[in-house]
Amino acid sequence: xxxLHIVKVGGNVIENKKIIQSFLVDFSKxxxxxxxxxGGGKExxxxxxxxxxxxxxxxxxxxxxxxxxxxITMLYAGKINKNIVGQLQAIQCNALGLSGADxxxxxxxxxxxxxxxxxxxxxxxxxxxxxxxILIDQGITPVCCAISHDGAGQLLNTNADTIAATLxxxxxxxxxxxxxxxxxxxxxxxxxxxxxxxxPKIDLKTYKSMIKKGSIHSGMLPKMENCxxxxxxxxxxxxxxxxxxxxxYVPHTKIEL
Amino acid sequence: xxxLHIVKVGGNVIENKKIIQSFLVDFSKxxxxxxxxxGGGKExxxxxxxxxxxxxxxxxxxxxxxxxxxxITMLYAGKINKNIVGQLQAIQCNALGLSGADxxxxxxxxxxxxxxxxxxxxxxxxxxxxxxxILIDQGITPVCCAISHDGAGQLLNTNADTIAATLxxxxxxxxxxxxxxxxxxxxxxxxxxxxxxxxPKIDLKTYKSMIKKGSIHSGMLPKMENCxxxxxxxxxxxxxxxxxxxxxYVPHTKIEL
Numbered sequence: 001x002x003x004l005h006i007v008k009v010g011g012n013v014i015e016n017k018k019i020i021q022s023f024l025v026d027f028s029k030x031x032x033x034x035x036x037x038x039g040g041g042k043e044x045x046x047x048x049x050x051x052x053x054x055x056x057x058x059x060x061x062x063x064x065x066x067x068x069x070x071x072i073t074m075l076y077a078g079k080i081n082k083n084i085v086g087q088l089q090a091i092q093c094n095a096l097g098l099s100g101a102d103x104x105x106x107x108x109x110x111x112x113x114x115x116x117x118x119x120x121x122x123x124x125x126x127x128x129x130x131x132x133x134i135l136i137d138q139g140i141t142p143v144c145c146a147i148s149h150d151g152a153g154q155l156l157n158t159n160a161d162t163i164a165a166t167l168x169x170x171x172x173x174x175x176x177x178x179x180x181x182x183x184x185x186x187x188x189x190x191x192x193x194x195x196x197x198x199x200p201k202i203d204l205k206t207y208k209s210m211i212k213k214g215s216i217h218s219g220m221l222p223k224m225e226n227c228x229x230x231x232x233x234x235x236x237x238x239x240x241x242x243x244x245x246x247x248x249y250v251p252h253t254k255i256e257l
Numbered sequence: 258x259x260x261l262h263i264v265k266v267g268g269n270v271i272e273n274k275k276i277i278q279s280f281l282v283d284f285s286k287x288x289x290x291x292x293x294x295x296g297g298g299k300e301x302x303x304x305x306x307x308x309x310x311x312x313x314x315x316x317x318x319x320x321x322x323x324x325x326x327x328x329i330t331m332l333y334a335g336k337i338n339k340n341i342v343g344q345l346q347a348i349q350c351n352a353l354g355l356s357g358a359d360x361x362x363x364x365x366x367x368x369x370x371x372x373x374x375x376x377x378x379x380x381x382x383x384x385x386x387x388x389x390x391i392l393i394d395q396g397i398t399p400v401c402c403a404i405s406h407d408g409a410g411q412l413l414n415t416n417a418d419t420i421a422a423t424l425x426x427x428x429x430x431x432x433x434x435x436x437x438x439x440x441x442x443x444x445x446x447x448x449x450x451x452x453x454x455x456x457p458k459i460d461l462k463t464y465k466s467m468i469k470k471g472s473i474h475s476g477m478l479p480k481m482e483n484c485x486x487x488x489x490x491x492x493x494x495x496x497x498x499x500x501x502x503x504x505x506y507v508p509h510t511k512i513e514l
Binding site for chain 2: 047050051052070073074075076077078079081082083085086087089090094095097098099101102103134138140151152153154155
């Protein structure tokens with residue numbers, strides 16, 4: 001099987017112009033097929049604020065109402081996505097930006113309003129793998145933002161980690177997939193304040209004991225679930241680390257079943 | 258040669274929810290290959306205003322500075338483009354939204370700052386026809402917004418009429434192209450206030466005499482130039498009219514050399 005790199009880059013990395021530029025150069029140099037998935041960062045809240053749109057939170061999680069979905073669509077699928085695509089084109093990487101509506105790439109179901117109504121948030125139900133395969137076969141590098149659609153004209157806000165994991169899992173039937181999560185830390189840390197507490201390898205057993213001990217950070221839980229889901233679907237390799245992990249060996253966290 | 262419909266829909270049509278919805282249904286029903294090009298409308302100015310960004314004008318034309326380019330990118334490539342794509346997907350039209358950076362579809366040169374510096378405005382130098390052909394051959398319907406790129410990482414604001422005409426001209430070597438400009442009027446009017454003054458046919462000779470008489474509206478001049486350029490490059494048919502022209506015969510303006 002051909003190799004396929006799926007790289008997810010987080011919001012904090014995207015917001016730093018120098019880091020994202022050097023990351024994109026490294027990404028463009030990855031050999032073989034590749035797909036980039038990007039998060040959104042904190043700019044959405046800033047724009048909402050400037051436009052006088054309230055951002056509602058329940059249990060620390062954003063509610064995506066119509067006005068906020070509009071801003072997210074403008075920012076993720078517009079500004080961030082197109083600037084990444086333009087920068088990749090400048091370094092001879094033939095990138096193509098996608099929301100989940102484009103080419104019907106990510107079909108999703110709006111999350112049930114019970115027990116909590118998160119608004120226009122979607123859970124991916126189908127990845128259009130044949131569309132991604134066509135693009136890849138043409139030497140095109142898809143760049144996916146974290147927006148899906150319901151197939152009935154509604155765009156939906158979707159977690160970028162989940163987009164990457166679901167895509168990786170779906171592509172694993174046709175490719176030997178490596179899934180890399182790049183963010184502002186060196187990997188999963190025992191102590192979030194201490195970069196030297198990096199955990200080099202986490203398998204299901206260690207993961208469960210970490211949950212018991214309470215040593216896994218809340219935001220890291222869904223990320224880890226995504227990693228295990230991808231591995232269960234046949235993804236070859238899953239790792240979490242700094243943007244440098246796609247260039248050379250640097251310490252990071254390897255996830256295994 | 259296969260037939261290809263290239264339809265450009267203007268800003269005023271886009272801003273009316275009911276009209277755009279019914280237009281998209283008609284567009285989706287067009288037989289054979291098709292590409293949609295859309296304008297932006299007046300929302301960009303509204304968002305600029307809300308965000309406190311000044312819109313500079315010289316001789317009645319907007320200057321696209323960095324802040325305004327950002328808003329245009331968010332609005333055109335983000336909100337407008339993705340909502341059109343989502344709506345087309347809902348009616349079984351497999352649409353794919355594109356800025357000029359995506360798939361390197363529209364390469365442009367930043368306009369010279371002399372005599373007037375219009376800012377980040379680009380004139381298309383190359384259309385990636387083979388990319389469009391690949392998409393079309395896969396049954397995909399490209400949806401293009403009026404943003405190009407310079408190939409060096411810079412997005413550029415580009416006139417949507419020109420995008421449509423240049424695309425049509427470039428595709429004419431491989432397809433029998435019909436180019437339709439759909440806007441809020443029934444076509445080119447002798448008297449802009451009087452819909453009954455519709456001119457059914459304009460050729461180069463009538464066009465020149467209309468310019469002499471001063472009976473052509475200023476905004477219509479570049480649109481007409483685009484039409485003639487497309488015809489010179491081998492486009493089969495060029496027409497200007499209401500969104501209804503793509504559904505059935507309604508009076509409109511036919512442009513001929």
